[in-house]
Amino acid sequence: MTQHDLSYWEEIAQRYFLAETTDEEERLLRKFLCTKEAQDARFNEVRATRSYLHVSKAQHTPSVKLPLRALAVAACLSAIAFLGWYQYQQQNVSSVRVAGQTVEADASKLMEQQLAEMFSSTNP
């Protein structure tokens, strides 16, 4: 990049502060400020302004990470709720199977009957 080029960018920078630059010029200025040549002290002000605006915009623009985190938390809570419900269902099992097939029968009654028979010949 030549001295002339730097003059050109200096002029663009001045116009930038006067809000006379086009979107395309601002895009090119942004790219130029990232180059080695733009480290010249003449561009300190525009570089600081652009940096400030960039950081400020990043801070005040809703982050994409926030909804993702919220979704992750929601997914985890849903998983916990599901597992809690599943565990509750599993813990309240009451089933009778005859020949491997589940049948409609009173499991409590069968349990009491089987245990009564089991303990019928024992001392308390």
Add this chain to the structure above:
Amino acid sequence: MKKLLTIILLLLGSQLGLWAQKGLAIQAAFDELAVKKNATEVVMSGKRLKEFHLSLFHSLEIKNPSAADRQRISSLVQTDAAQAITKEETPAHNFYELPQHRGTHTYILYRNNGQTLTLIYIEGKASLKQIKQYFQKK
């Protein structure tokens, strides 16, 4: 996020607790013989057992068991009986209490009167004496 994952993993781990007899030899009896046409399997857990201070009841009753079935179950019961902390063995029945796990008693009850063979696995806070008292009077 790590806490949530920990909770999920704990919940998943707790699922393994329900069929706790899986580490025992008699699990094979439930797996193999419960499908026989003369077999009745009863599983109960949860609030309906609360009044008896039990958490799991799992039984297998076989009417007119074959000699092979009797031999198989007896062998499996004897395998688990080797680790029993208390035993009550009579010609009519065999009761075994296995080592406690987290304060929960574990019992294997086995009865074979020739016509009916009954294998019961029980978990809970109740002692064997209490269980007898609950069900003998009924």
